[in-house]
Amino acid sequence: MITLEEFNQDFLQSILSDSESRGLLKAQSFFELVCEDLMQVGDLTNNYTMAEFIKTGCEIYGYDYDEGRRLLTLINFQFFQESYIETLTKQQVNTKFKRLKKFAELSMAGLYSELEETSEAYAMAYHIYRNMYNKLIDKIRLVVLTDGKVTRSISKIPNDFINGIDCEHQIIDIQYLYSIFMSENGTGPYEIEVNIPYLKVHNASSEYQSYLCIMDGEQLFKIYDEYGQKLLEQNVRTFLQFKGGVNKGIRNTIQYKPDMFFAYNNGITATATHVETKDGYINKITDFQIVNGGQTTSAIYAAKKNSKIDISNVSVQMKLSVVNNVEKKSEFVSSVSQYANTQNKVNKSDFFSNSPFHKEMKDYSKRIWVPAHGGSQKRSRWFYERVRGEYLNEQAYLTPVRKKQFQIENPKSQLIEKTFLAKSENSWNRKPYIVSKGAQYSFGEFATTVTDTLEKNQLAITESYFKDAIARVILFRTTEKLVSQADWYENAFRAQTVTYSIALLSHIINKKKLFFDFVRIWKEQRLPDELMELMKVITKAVYEKITNQPTGAANIAQWCKKEECWKDVCNIDIDLKSIRKMFRDREEVKYVQKSEKQQKELDKGIEVQAFVIQTSKENWIQLYGYYWNSDNLRSLTITQRDILKKYTDGKIPLPSEKQSKVLYSLYQKAIKEGWEVLNS
Incomplete structure (x- = not known):
């Protein structure tokens, strides 16, 4: 079992890796990672927004509004970034809550009118003022996040009032985050x-x-x-x-x-x-x-x-x-x-957690090695994490030597979560307004797209798709880094700038009916210099466009959530001559796709045959009994009945690929209906 101390070490490494790969401050990475966890367990909603405002007596880094419960959440944090677990003192807690409360009071009094309209703080302050004015807030929750452990002297913080509205306090410390991890892994x-x-x-x-x-x-x-x-x-x-x-x-x-x-x-x-x-x-x-x-x-x-x-x-x-x-x-x-x-x-996409997509991505991530690059002699893989905590969980019972080997082969910098993958893919699929609505909303859209693809063609998730998807993740992370380091960037709307910039690149390539070559990014595990320079041009143009929204439009964050914003950004003209070597021939792309699907179909057929042959005859006899002694027999076609009976009778010693597919489908159908193999 993972201990609290081990979880803390892994959590800190996640922050350091995320910070380095995306060009963020460590404190920003800490804040984002914690809030993503809180969104996934329902402590924050899809309306959650990051926004920073620091002034004498005030300190806030984000807010959330739960429309159904009419609950306003204001968020502050204390990031110690120590290898050991620090203690969050009572004085520190009181200071953080006092600064949040001050910001709430100023916002309700019209603070937004004193702020720059292009800042995230303006949108936050205005949102609070508007909801207060329209009497849409029944409760306020002040939240302090920390990688430390709250002092034992604080057992409960009494409720307070802000402008007559009930106000409660909550501390999310490392122990709370650890409990989320344990819960997601079935033990908390x-x-x-x-x-x-x-x-x-x-x-x-x-x-x-x-x-x-x-x-x-x-x-x-x-x-x-x-x-x-x-x-x-x-x-x-x-x-x-x-x-x-x-x-x-x-x-x-x-x-x-x-x-x-x-x-x-x-x-x-x-x-x-x-x-x-x-x-x-x-x-x-x-x-x-x-x-x-x-x-x-x-x-x-x-x-x-x-x-x-x-x-x-x-x-x-x-x-x-x-x-x-x-x-x-x-x-x-x-x-x-x-x-x-x-x-x-x-929609079937609502059950995306059961989708073959995750299994396919996990299988590829386990067997595909990253090409050696930058003179490195170490072999490594990208680790696909469907549920937060899988990466740490797989190391739970390894010896120190095996654990070190695992981390070398699966470095933290090459960890990819399903929500981040969704954000990256939706951006390239030209849906930046969807990405701007939040991680969970973006993931829902991605689930729908993938489900539709799988329904049309179950062989769509190929090895090439996996490699291209990783290349797009590299593109996304590098673009984040470029924006963070740009001299024009004013520490606001980085997320919107990144997704719109990647979407614009994809839009122009698609408009010209070209095919982008992600293979080069995969092989080098970095963006070529010419693409880096082009993304610098694109990100600046996009930033200037989205921060100059039309008159009468909502604030910038809300404007970026609208498809009209995307249509406006599509008007930006970008010259692709500098990256002309990064395009592939249309016929070459089609040939590779066709070859991979044929190979995958062959592999899948072999897997099904192997399953049928390796499953004991006793199991098949029990399966036949299940169908024969239930109304399910009438749901089978004559062909299905015939193949199942002949195989259990030993009249088909070595089933063909077609016969194996029939037997396999009957086996899986019975399991879904609740059939269980009885051990003899």
């Missing part, structure tokens, strides 16, 4: 206290235990008010407001027929890893996740929060499934989500 639960009547459901499965429960509206409201998106972090839906017919029906029932809500509504489906019960009531739930019914939950919350509708007579049925094997929690939750969500149309 969080608990909620409840008082819910239940009926235990009898079932023969050893994988889970189910309960039928009834939760009243007020209790559901309080849970969501406290935990917010954390309850829905693995749910496939977000609240759709009261737009669709289903959601309007939910609101009407809450308002006009609350006593009929239980009869009309399908309720919620939830998962957990543990429950505690007493006298017919569940009083504690560990790792509570609402996997179906996010709309119901949010609608009940919004009805009381926004519309002041009485929800005391609302009763909600809940099917709660408790997984017995914590290590299979993610897989279990994902499967329950997929099969439970049937009320509204759910």
Whole structure:
């Protein structure tokens, strides 16, 4: 198991690597990495924005606004950047909170009018002022981030008031970040206290235990008010407001027929890893996740929060499934989500966590070595991290020698997370306005694009795609570094400048019907000098364009989220002559793509045949029994039945590739339906 000290060392290395590769200050990297983690677990929303303002008595580095909960979050930090874990003292905590509070008070008094309109601080101060003026803030949360450990003398910080608005305080220290890591790796639960009547459901499965429960509206409201998106972090839906017919029906029932809500509504489906019960009531739930019914939950919350509708007579049925094997929690939750969500149309991209894309990227990252460059004799790979913590987790039980070897072969500077990959790919796919909406929103768009690609052609993720994708990551990181070091850069809107610059390069290349050669970047693991010089020209032109938004447009950060901004940037004219050697012939590109797909199809066919032959005959006999003794037999075609029967009877000693594909698909189909191989 990873200790807190080991986690701290790895976390610090992540910051140093990120800072160096992207040209950021270490403190900026620390702030970004922590906030990304908080977004993923629901402590911050997709509206989170970084913005810095430091003045006598004031200090703030970012803010977030949760529209559903009408919660404003203001963020400060204390970064020690020590190899050992420092202690955050009570005095330091009080100072950080006092400076945040001062900024909130000044912003509500109209601070934005004194700031430069092209600064991120202006957008932040104006956002706070506008929401305060329109009475859209019910609660303020002051947050201090730190890589230290909060002093034991601080057990709880009492709530305060800012301009009559309830204000709470939260400290995110290294212990809290460690708990997020442990939770994502199946060992760090969080608990909620409840008082819910239940009926235990009898079932023969050893994988889970189910309960039928009834939760009243007020209790559901309080849970969501406290935990917010954390309850829905693995749910496939977000609240759709009261737009669709289903959601309007939910609101009407809450308002006009609350006593009929239980009869009309399908309720919620939830998962957990543990429950505690007493006298017919569940009083504690560990790792509570609402996997179906996010709309119901949010609608009940919004009805009381926004519309002041009485929800005391609302009763909600809940099917709660408790997984017995914590290590299979993610897989279990994902499967329950997929099969439970049937009320509204759910895109397959919503289940992207189960996509073959991740497996393909992981497989390539494990077997493809980076070309030797810069005189280095060390062999290394790019490490694809689907879930934050995988990199550290793979080293958990290695000996010191093996651990050192792992880090040489998988250097921290070559670690790539799925959200960063999404940002890089969306930029090259000419969607900078999507990237500007935030990491999670960008990832959702990327998931949709990849899912569509995989549905059309399952062989789309080839070795060339992997190498090109890494080259685009190098392009993105290098561009970040160029912007950070530019003499014209004023420490604002770097993220928007980078994504728009890469998108503009891609746009011009695409417009001229050229094919960019990423192979050279992959081989050298850096940008050629001529491309570096061109990106300096592009980034400056883009920065000047986006920071001079049209009259009447929203602030710069909001303007960059609009497609109109992208159309405006597309008008920038850039000469590509300096990088003419970096384009490939159209026919060459098509030939390489065709060859790779043929090779991949061949490899896939061999893998399927190997699986069928290596799986024991006893398993195939059990599979045949599963189909024969259930209604599923009628779902099989005559060909499928014939091949399965002949293979189990020994009449097909060595199945062909086509026969193997049929047998493999039947095997996987049965597993998805809940079939398990019984050990003899």
